[in-house]
Amino acid sequence: MSDLTRLERVLEAYGAEPERWPADERAGLEALLAQSGRARDLRDAAARLDALLDAAGDVPPPGPELADRVLDRAPPERATTHRWRWASVVPLAAAAVLALYVTRTPEPAPPAPVEPSAAATTDSFEIAMTDLGVYTTPTDVLLSLDGVDPLAGVPAFDCEESDLGCLQLDLEGSDRRTMQQEARRMRT
Amino acid sequence: MSIVALTAALGELGRPAVVVRDAPAPDPPSRAASRRAHVTRLRERADASNNASVDRTRESDEELMARAGQGDREACQRLVERHLGRIHAFATRILGNAAEGEDVAQEVFLRLWKHAARWKPTGAKLSTWLHRIALNLCLNKRERQRETPSEHVAETAHAGDDPDAVARRRDMERHVNAALGTLPTNQRAAITMCHYQGMKNAEAAEVLGVSVEALESLLARGRRGMRARLASVAGELLDGGVA
Structure with missing residues (x-):
């Protein structure tokens, strides 16, 4: 061109x-x-x-009423903005104060060391054991019976399950006889 | 209207008058300077609407919009001062009616307020967006009404003006505005933005959603249309300079 x-x-x-x-x-x-x-x-x-x-001329500018009408419909000021700002600041501030309180509060002083005396140690031990109580199992009860020796070997008198071992009772002679009679009676 | 009367009417507009048939081809320096000054004023007005550096507040449209979205009354006021007059003039030229131009300008700003809080300055300038909204509203209005545009007729009479001169000027305004009103809307919008509002071609093209080449085509067809429509009242003047 x-x-x-x-x-x-x-x-x-x-x-x-x-x-x-x-x-x-x-x-x-x-x-x-x-x-x-x-x-x-x-x-x-x-x-x-x-x-x-x-020659068409200028368009006459609009009167001030138009600007007034337009501005009357302008967005309202966001009053809620400030409220929301506070709503977000207050919890943060509270958390900060709490954190400050926790970190700046002095820890309680440790108790002064006490020299233990012999009597005090004994008393403390007894008190502690009392607090713990005594736990007794059924097995303990059985083993505590007089005359039962769990370590006594097999074979034992009238024991029919020798593979598993049988307890041997350390009984007096009369008791032993009584036990033998009772065993026979149960078999018959 | 005679050539003498038309020339007188145009001369009284305060802008350069048409060059009469017997005038020498180059413009008289004073008229050329006057016309250039007029266009420069238009361009400065357009720039003031677009460019915050020209604005006394030195605050960009984007900054004002951000504040307006928070309900800042002063920011809204400045946006109105900066854009309302141009949008009103644009809509009035398109619709050919000042009252309807006011309705459109008001509606454009209501939409602006509605979107102010969510406004993001991506792509188009605010003035482009406003003109585009205004153009769409004008098209909708014209679509609904389908009426011949009435005259916005600039009230340019001043106290002390010669009544005959005022009558001639108004007569000429009526002819030109009537011719403008019968152009297709996109041609009228193109001429309004580029000729009457001093808008740069790229921005006018963006408002219309066309390329710059397409805008030039619209402008050329619009101006040819105006020449044809005004030939009956100013034919001799229009054809006077070029064979």
């Missing part, structure tokens, strides 16, 4: 004023105007139409 053709198109679109032309083309087209009579004729024709368009 020749420069003159482009100038014609620019004039047709934007009119005669270089201020309205595309900024990157302005200098070149103005230089063409300075050189070419034909270019100036085209520019003048565009200028006449510009002047006629300007």
Whole structure:
């Protein structure tokens, strides 16, 4: 496209004023105007139409009532913003105070060391054992019976399960006889 | 309207008048300078709407939006000062009616307030977004009403103006605005943004959702349409310079 053709198109679109032309083309087209009579004729024709368009006049500015109406509908100030700000700050502040209190409160001083006396140690031990109580298992009860020796070996008297071992009772002679009679009676 | 009357009417607008048939081809320096100054003012106004560095508060739209979303009244006020007038002018040009332009501008800002708290400055500038919303609302309005746009008619008369001059000027305004109102909406929107609001082509293209090349096509067709529509009242003037 020749420069003159482009100038014609620019004039047709934007009119005669270089201020309205595309900024990157302005200098070149103005230089063409300075050189070419034909270019100036085209520019003048565009200028006449510009002047006629300007005859439309300016649009009178709107009255202040329009601005008032528009501003009446403007967004209200967000009063809740401050409330929300406080709502978020207060718990944080409370947490900070609590943390400060916990970290800055002095720990209770350890009790002064006391030299234990022999009597005091004994008393303390007894008190402690009393507090613990005594736990007695059924096995303990069995083993505590007089006359039962769990370590006594097999075979034992009248024991029919020798593989498993039988307790041997260390009984007096009368007791032993009594036990033998009782065993026979149970078998019969 | 005669050429003399039309030329007089245009000259009284306070802007450059059309070049009459017998005038020399180059613009008289004073008129060219006046027209250039007018366009520069438009561009500065557009920049002030877009660029916080020009704004006296030096606060960007994004910063104002963040504060507006929190209900900051002052930020809302500044956004209104910065954008309401341009959005109103844009909608009024599209609809051809100042009262409807006000309705659209108000609705655009209600949507702005609604989204202020969630506004994220990604991609489009705020002014682009506002213009796009305004354009959609205008299209919806036109779709519903399907009526010929009435005249927004700029009230440019001042105390002491010559009544005949005022009448001629208003007559010309009526012709031009009526012609503008009969253009297809996208062409009218393109001309409004680029010619009347001094918006840069890239931003106007973004508002319309088209490429810059497509925008140029819309502008060229729109201007040709205006030339054709105004030929009956200003044909000699429009054709005067170029064979």
